[in-house]
Amino acid sequence: MTPAFPAEAPPAAWPISASPADRAYLLNDENAETYRQTLAEGVARVAARLARTDRPFTGITPERLAPVIDGIDLDRPLEDATAALDELERVYLRDAVYFHHPRYLAHLNCPVVIPAVVGEAVLSAVNSSLDTWDQSAGGTLIERRLIDWTAGRIGFGKAADGIFTSGGSQSNLQALLLARDEACRMVRKNSPTALRTPEILPRLRILASECGHFSVQKSATLLGLGAEAVITVECDENRRMRPQALERELRRLRDEDLVPMAVVATAGTTDFGSIDPLPAVAALCERFGTWFHVDAAYGCGLLVSRRRALLEGIERADSVTVDYHKSFFQPVSSSALIVADHTTLRHVTYHADYLNPKRMAEQRIPNQVDKSLQTTRRFDALKLWLTLRIMGAEAVGRLFDEVVDRAGQGYELLRRDGRFEVVTEPTLSTLVFRYLPARGGDPALTDRVNLHAREALMASGLAVVAGTKVNGRQYLKFTLLNPQTTPDDIAEVLDLIAGHAERFLSERAA
Numbered sequence: 001m002t003p004a005f006p007a008e009a010p011p012a013a014w015p016i017s018a019s020p021a022d023r024a025y026l027l028n029d030e031n032a033e034t035y036r037q038t039l040a041e042g043v044a045r046v047a048a049r050l051a052r053t054d055r056p057f058t059g060i061t062p063e064r065l066a067p068v069i070d071g072i073d074l075d076r077p078l079e080d081a082t083a084a085l086d087e088l089e090r091v092y093l094r095d096a097v098y099f100h101h102p103r104y105l106a107h108l109n110c111p112v113v114i115p116a117v118v119g120e121a122v123l124s125a126v127n128s129s130l131d132t133w134d135q136s137a138g139g140t141l142i143e144r145r146l147i148d149w150t151a152g153r154i155g156f157g158k159a160a161d162g163i164f165t166s167g168g169s170q171s172n173l174q175a176l177l178l179a180r181d182e183a184c185r186m187v188r189k190n191s192p193t194a195l196r197t198p199e200i201l202p203r204l205r206i207l208a209s210e211c212g213h214f215s216v217q218k219s220a221t222l223l224g225l226g227a228e229a230v231i232t233v234e235c236d237e238n239r240r241m242r243p244q245a246l247e248r249e250l251r252r253l254r255d256e257d258l259v260p261m262a263v264v265a266t267a268g269t270t271d272f273g274s275i276d277p278l279p280a281v282a283a284l285c286e287r288f289g290t291w292f293h294v295d296a297a298y299g300c301g302l303l304v305s306r307r308r309a310l311l312e313g314i315e316r317a318d319s320v321t322v323d324y325h326k327s328f329f330q331p332v333s334s335s336a337l338i339v340a341d342h343t344t345l346r347h348v349t350y351h352a353d354y355l356n357p358k359r360m361a362e363q364r365i366p367n368q369v370d371k372s373l374q375t376t377r378r379f380d381a382l383k384l385w386l387t388l389r390i391m392g393a394e395a396v397g398r399l400f401d402e403v404v405d406r407a408g409q410g411y412e413l414l415r416r417d418g419r420f421e422v423v424t425e426p427t428l429s430t431l432v433f434r435y436l437p438a439r440g441g442d443p444a445l446t447d448r449v450n451l452h453a454r455e456a457l458m459a460s461g462l463a464v465v466a467g468t469k470v471n472g473r474q475y476l477k478f479t480l481l482n483p484q485t486t487p488d489d490i491a492e493v494l495d496l497i498a499g500h501a502e503r504f505l506s507e508r509a510a
């Protein structure tokens with residue numbers, strides 16, 4: 001075909017829009033020195049800040065910090081890394097909450113290990129995307145090795161597989177998506193009439209303990225089942241799911257012609273660190289033909305610890321959530337969903353001509369997007385890889401064992417201290433307790449005293465502790481994930497709490 005119009009002659013010089021200064025920001029072979037220097041400067045700031053922190057927090061309030069951040073004109077760049085890092089001191093580094101500090105005892109945040117931080121620097125600079133081989137090459141294989149390694153630690157067989165995710169919430173969501181689609185498939189297979197998915201969904205139920213994570217309810221909503229599809233199973237006094245209660249619910253569902261789509265057992269509940277009786281739950285799931293998911297977002301550190309036996313029964317699960325960014329000392333994000341049977345991952349497989357055409361599978365080109373809810377995806381696995389290659393799994397396990405030991409010591413301190421009441425002996429590394437006013441009495445006052453003590457402590461920045469409710473009453477919580485926290489740190493924080501509580505009570509009396 002001849003073109004309708006003759007091609008125009010190209011312009012003598014193509015217009016250039018990006019200046020040499022703009023190009024100097026690109027990370028490439030020409031700017032390697034700028035990269036090295038700028039990164040070193042950023043690292044130096046963090047190192048200096050870490051050396052200077054004498055408390056986990058400055059106690060800054062949103063009211064005081066918001067104007068500082070709002071006052072920055074984002075349309076006026078500083079065009080200078082040093083100046084921007086100076087500014088970052090004011091807007092972030094100075095007042096950040098520091099998890100490496102031994103008196104940060106609040107949430108499930110760990111201090112991070114240096115090998116993983118090196119991994120973070122490498123993965124963001126190379127910027128592989130783990131959806132397809134042609135965007136990651138070796139990254140895909142490294143992630144696969146780590147999935148296989150984790151599956152091996154769980155005790156899964158050769159058919160296992162999995163995927164790195166952004167966190168436990170996403171891992172749980174994906175597990176329940178696979179469980180939902182497997183349940184639909186089974187219902188369809190066993191039904192005399194052809195049922196469509198919308199007819200099956202309202203009959204599906206998920207069973208989880210009352211101490212399970214809220215991402216289970218959120219997932220049920222996202223999966224079109226509604227949060228009401230989650231049935232809470234009663235716990236014993238140690239916050240472990242009661243197998244008899246689970247069995248009762250499973251029978252009831254069967255009698256009502258409802259479908260128990262999945263049972264979620266928690267290996268390390270967020271508040272109590274309690275571990276549901278995995279062998280008993282596994283046996284019930286096998287008997288009732290129900291998907292068995294273990295949420296080990298917190299307890300996964302046991303996979304490398306001398307307390308591995310606490311996870312007995314996990315190898316009978318259909319899927320397991322692990323958060324390396326909790327008990328493997330990895331920077332956020334680093335999590336995975338591991339499944340016992342790789343074929344179940346097909347429920348998240350979709351093909352796009354531009355990305356992962358079926359031909360790729362035929363050519364046996366490894367491809368992770370077929371197993372993931374995400375498309376473009378960080379190479380978070382690299383952090384764990386360098387952690388295992390530099391320090392090794394046993395060292396990670398020893399660090400985790402240290403915090404579990406510390407929780408045991410903290411429990412003894414609390415138990416012997418008349419000022420406090422502690423709820424249960426810890427299995428992992430959390431302690432739920434409250435200050436009890438000497439004269440006892442009014443439960444509402446006890447709630448207020450504990451709330452006040454937590455807030456006053458936070459405002460002082462000397463320590464950060466968490467709060468939670470038990471039977472509707474206000475409690476305080478330590479989540480220990482820092483092997484540098486000593487029994488003396490715990491004792492000091494208890495004194496600080498008691499001090500705030502006592503001042504509150506005496507001011508009130510005055």
Ligand SMILES: *Cc1c(COP(=O)(O)O)cnc(C)c1O
Nearest residue numbers: 167168169213268270295297298
């Ligand atoms: C933290 C936690 C989650 C959620 O994980 P994220 O990484 O915060 O999304 C899920 N389940 C349990 C038991 C957890 O402790």
